[in-house]
Amino acid sequence: MNRREFLTLSAAVTGMALMPKRLLAEEMKIANKGRFPETLKPEMSGDVKEYRLYVDIFKQEIVPGFAFHTLAFNDQVPGPEIRVNEGDKVRVFFKNKTQLNHTIHWHGLYVPYRMDGVPYVTQMPVMPGQEFVYEFTAEPYGTHFYHCHWGTVLHLQAGMYGSLIVEADDDPVRKKYPYTREYTLLYSAHDVNFIRNELNVMLTRMKERTYLMKSGRFDKKRFNLFDSLEEMKEAMDEGYMPPYVNNMRAPSGLPEPNWFTVNGKSYPETPNVYIKSGENIRIRLINAGGESHSLHLHGHDFWLVCDDGLPIPQPTQMNTLHLAPGKTHDIIVEGKNRGIWTFHDHDTRRVTNNGLYPGGNLMVLVYEDLPMEERAVGMMEGMKMDASKMSMLPKIALDE
Amino acid sequence: MNRREFLTLSAAVTGMALMPKRLLAEEMKIANKGRFPETLKPEMSGDVKEYRLYVDIFKQEIVPGFAFHTLAFNDQVPGPEIRVNEGDKVRVFFKNKTQLNHTIHWHGLYVPYRMDGVPYVTQMPVMPGQEFVYEFTAEPYGTHFYHCHWGTVLHLQAGMYGSLIVEADDDPVRKKYPYTREYTLLYSAHDVNFIRNELNVMLTRMKERTYLMKSGRFDKKRFNLFDSLEEMKEAMDEGYMPPYVNNMRAPSGLPEPNWFTVNGKSYPETPNVYIKSGENIRIRLINAGGESHSLHLHGHDFWLVCDDGLPIPQPTQMNTLHLAPGKTHDIIVEGKNRGIWTFHDHDTRRVTNNGLYPGGNLMVLVYEDLPMEERAVGMMEGMKMDASKMSMLPKIALDE
């Protein structure tokens, strides 16, 4: 049975995940809390908020039965949420527990140059076993994120990203749209085959390199390691070929994501967003992946209130938001249309799990005040059919 | 002769399609009317506007000689246009004439939850032979669309989409930019190989499933059909493997569109947009496909006036519009630069037909008041060359 044969079929299974009764059960509401990033508690050192982050290899289960080894902050994908106030002094101790190099880039923050986390530009990479201390003042206000900036194609998509929220006492968004709850959603896209292969090759290679260096047989040209661009050009004059010269690259040379996550999980394990009639909620959307997402909310137009954290002077409304890689957007949803409403990428390839629909970043906005009678069997009411005949695919049976 | 050999060559053929004389001929203007969606006529039932939609398998010819079986509303791709006034009561009888499940989602409308068309969330799927009745009040104002929300990766790209326009007596766009004509353009992107394979597999599979169910040998695990996520997890404890676990997916597992259409047709069969000097026209752009389009109009900057149907308080001008999946945008073009102007995706891969340029979503804005002397031979005037020597590729001949 090939993968195509499951396409419609799998819809039937996992569709059940969104039945109202299940979504509104107390157990689900409790479980759902675990689907948002945990806020990391700081320790105060004088007037400085101190945080501890480490990176290690971590086994991430995206949906029931599908897991892979990845790189994660504090054994979580996404990493824990750092939530500070504008102007706070922040210190982050970052420990590298892996055999690979890493750094942390504070995406969207005005950190001092040396704290920006770009290897060889603002700092040396944080090598295996080392610790680096990042220090900065939290600004500007808004929804930001942090992520590894070493070997970013792999490290970022593998899971090294987390939200960083800078709050303000006089929050301009809360002022304009008084809201009672907020949610952080980090989007990503993963080519799991790529991640697996790259991690394996890197770890093997690091060991070989170390062995050669210890035995004095390390060859710069073989490893493409030079002290400067000039040195590389000299080597080229002597016949060295940089690896990018080879143009026999397979089409699979660049990652082609086959898993699409929100807060590290794919549907049906994606987080639910709860709301009540008359309530405003704020959703912080962060695109930590390499694909654009075109996020459509059913039954509502929402307000787009922040762009990369910065409040938009004159917010506008829409039902579909284009979230490009590296962008953050805050939206306000007004509880005006009671029900259960899906929120998902309208590039429907991203609502699949390894090619199977439904999956990916499909999630739901759930009204908690949905009356009992609309939660269970009620869903059949609008359908003009004889319920007594409702077996599976009755019409097909009749046709044969 | 392989496909590459045709690349420049095909340009020559199909380029002829846009010669001014042809575009401005009366027969073309009449034929062109058939290139926009037909407005569906309602029947009044009291104060309710009633519409009838059905879905059936339909053979769609995208360009001369290239057709495939697809899923369509009322035997049209796109489906017929539904055009109502804000506040209208609407009832849509939807009949499923196929062997597959379907629903209708009213994209951008504030419909009641049960009318939203998401299977297993807001309603049971509309199964083969069944009918479902959708009822809602038409709001908000603007350019919206409807589409199937079952197995969306296939059903939406296959052709199950149509425009839904909500008009207002006191139209804010018309007030600001008095316009005399308007055009609806629905964009999509199709992986025709994917569509063919999926349709075949699904239909075969549905039959097998039905047979097994009738003979009492239906196996939930084999078909990945469970009543709840919990039941699936229990099956997994017993050794069941969900299909998405297999990571041997080929790169072709997700659709890679090779045909790009406007109103269901590719160039040279795409619709023409006519304008006159001094006239304003309104174009309603709907992205019903899964790819972003970056639409460039030659010789003009246009006004972007609506976002997902909602009027933009302070419209801005541009010549290239990014239309993400699921978005609608309304633009106003002012007739200020007489001529014939192409309007197309600037990702030039989308102005191809199955890899051959030109094709795809290439279309033209045509000034009807183009004077006679500019229509035919005039096009050579600006060229500094000896017309008597103008044969095909004279220079190459001389070179050999």
Add this chain to the structure above:
Amino acid sequence: MNRREFLTLSAAVTGMALMPKRLLAEEMKIANKGRFPETLKPEMSGDVKEYRLYVDIFKQEIVPGFAFHTLAFNDQVPGPEIRVNEGDKVRVFFKNKTQLNHTIHWHGLYVPYRMDGVPYVTQMPVMPGQEFVYEFTAEPYGTHFYHCHWGTVLHLQAGMYGSLIVEADDDPVRKKYPYTREYTLLYSAHDVNFIRNELNVMLTRMKERTYLMKSGRFDKKRFNLFDSLEEMKEAMDEGYMPPYVNNMRAPSGLPEPNWFTVNGKSYPETPNVYIKSGENIRIRLINAGGESHSLHLHGHDFWLVCDDGLPIPQPTQMNTLHLAPGKTHDIIVEGKNRGIWTFHDHDTRRVTNNGLYPGGNLMVLVYEDLPMEERAVGMMEGMKMDASKMSMLPKIALDE
């Protein structure tokens, strides 16, 4: 050793390219001037500014050691910058020195219809050896570009694009954000395998066609050359099959870019942008390629001031800009955070060279007033580690 083995390794080499000492050296600043398009000098003919452009095959070296044959204006990729004042009369003599057809489209300008450069629509293609004269008045104000509009999938990505800047005496951007320097950046994405194959096939094919025409054996059907769409349809009635009908297209049928350039070069040869504390600079971003770029600047929010050249009435700030194909955007960066800051696509696949990270459109914003003590060894200061032990990967060595 396969390509994957180099992924982290190559980071080490080329990372060196951005060491502060190197970036701030005088030789680098001089070399960097050659990384921006050269402004083409006009000759005055009465009140008309006359420019001369030609297209020829050109060998473009994107990074050290990687070159390919491409199509270029005046032997430059990008072509030279044309910089005029609003209202200037412009005449461009365009000479075709290749064996292929070409035209020039003036993207974003209100040129007369016959000067728009769309083959068979506004003019005949400029055939091998021929010259065409474009004449227009420069309007509107802003950042625009020109590019070939023949066989665009190949010709545009191959290198036939250049910036066209229309200045205004009373520059609205300069008024609002007095700036002292400005930079033009043209982005593109190239499938070099595609370019090589297409160029080879086309040149071979052109020769064959010419031979057949000369010997009177040219067959319209074989070459897919008809005088009208109607003629093609008649041929189809007789059994002719247009090439796009074949659906056996390989997934590689459309270009899949593996090189990502800024001003025709990939990292580490991309241009540097220099700034001083307290200075405003203007950056003109032009997307001449077929991919969207999501450009993230570290350590700053910048002002988005123009859209397709047109000043935005109420500019907003962001740190990541989505630059869709065919768009131009002007941004203002305020020199408020001294350091060296990367500026790159956050779809990290585009910061690779032929699959190897880092590369592609990675570039840097460099503060010229970075004090001496921060330029060289200073980069180690923030790192809490024993410098005496700092050899390559010490921890791995200890582990084994």
